Amino acid sequence: MQRLPDMNLLPSLDALLRAGSVAGAATEMRISASAMSRALGRLRRVVGDELLVPSGRGLTLTPRARELQPRVEAALASALAALRPQPELELGVLKREFTLRTNDGVAVMFGPALTERVLREAPGVRLRLLPEGEENPADLRDRIDLDVGQMHDLPHDIRTGRLGEYSYAAVARADGPYADERLTPERFAALPHITVTRRGRVRSVVDEGLAELGLARDVLATAPTYTAACFFALRSDALALVPRRFAIEAARAMPLAVLDIPLDLPAYPLVQAWHLRVDTDPAHRWLRGALAEIVTALGPTGGGPAGQTAPDAAI
Structure with missing residues (x-):
């Protein structure tokens, strides 16, 4: 040299x-x-x-x-x-593309509000949302800017921020025979279920909760996404089990009724994760802050919006 x-x-x-x-x-x-x-x-x-x-x-x-x-x-x-030190962030002139990875539940919940905020505050920013799949946290080092959902076994160079929690509810077609019912555990178990899972597995904490009461359910179908599960419910007398906040949003756009699940089910954490390389980047910090504010503004219903399913946890 x-x-x-x-x-x-x-x-x-x-x-x-x-x-x-x-x-x-x-x-x-x-x-x-x-x-x-x-x-x-x-x-x-x-x-x-x-x-x-x-x-x-x-x-x-x-x-x-x-x-x-x-x-x-x-x-x-x-x-x-x-x-020189990094200049103060000017959102109005910022030109940036962010790649986010999440599932359709989270995308439905924060996507509309986030895109609206981008257009209003940072019109030069572009969002690229990728679907969940065979997630590899190492993708955050170069391919993914922000991962949103449940995070497990993250490398040392990945940072996380807790956004809240989410729980599940059932949706049924609004003109169905039990759309106005207050479900009991027995009635809940007797109705056909539609669950969301990427690998077709049907047992979950729901089955464990029913088993403690001496009950069992019948899973009519599994769906690959929450949106698909809602469409299945629209054409059947089955319950689709989806995150509560997602259920509320879906019921605004579809003729669906939101029903409480009569079991003591756990809440699931919703987390955003990013690589250390963007930890202090002003534009990325703005994105993370905007997402956190959007989730908070959604209110306490279900503790927050839907997150990614665990490796293959059906509900």
Whole structure:
């Protein structure tokens, strides 16, 4: 590798080229004329040109010096910009693309509010939401900017922030035979169920809770997403079990009734995760803060919106 010259000479070169004299450059740099003269000598050896030569009673720039002048100014300005603290974030002019990974439940909950906020506060930002799949936390190191859902066994270089909790509810078609019922455990177990799972497994904490009461249920179908489960319920007399906040949003857009599940089921944490590389990035911090505020504004119903299912936990 080629040995770099002393970069401390760059400010002196800039001052000499602009002042056109050793004395003027020394005054600008607040050093003695002899110190500036020594700097000029070193610059002549590095550049391979005299730079300033006698002309009458003063000095004049050589052709090489005049050629260097705009480049030196630009290099110095670039170096100073690189070493200054990061400027305050200006959302109105921010140009950035963020890739987020989550499931359809979370996307339905925060997606509309987040896109509305982006358009209002940071119109140059673009959101790219990817579906959950075979998640690898290492994707946060280069491919994913923010992961939202349940997080397990994260590497040491991943940071997390808790957004809240979510619980589950049942939805049924609004004109169905039990849409207005207050479900009992027995009635709940007797009705056909639609659950959401990526791998088709049907047993979950619901079955454990029913078993403690001496009951068992029949899972009519499994669906790959919460949205699909709601559409299944619209064309059947089955209950679709989905996160409560998602159920409320779905009932606003579809003729669905939201029913309480008559079991003592656990709440699940909703977490956002990101890599250390963006931990202090102002734009990324704004994104995380915006998401946290949106989740909080959703209110206490179910403790928050839906999160990613555990590795393959059906409800």
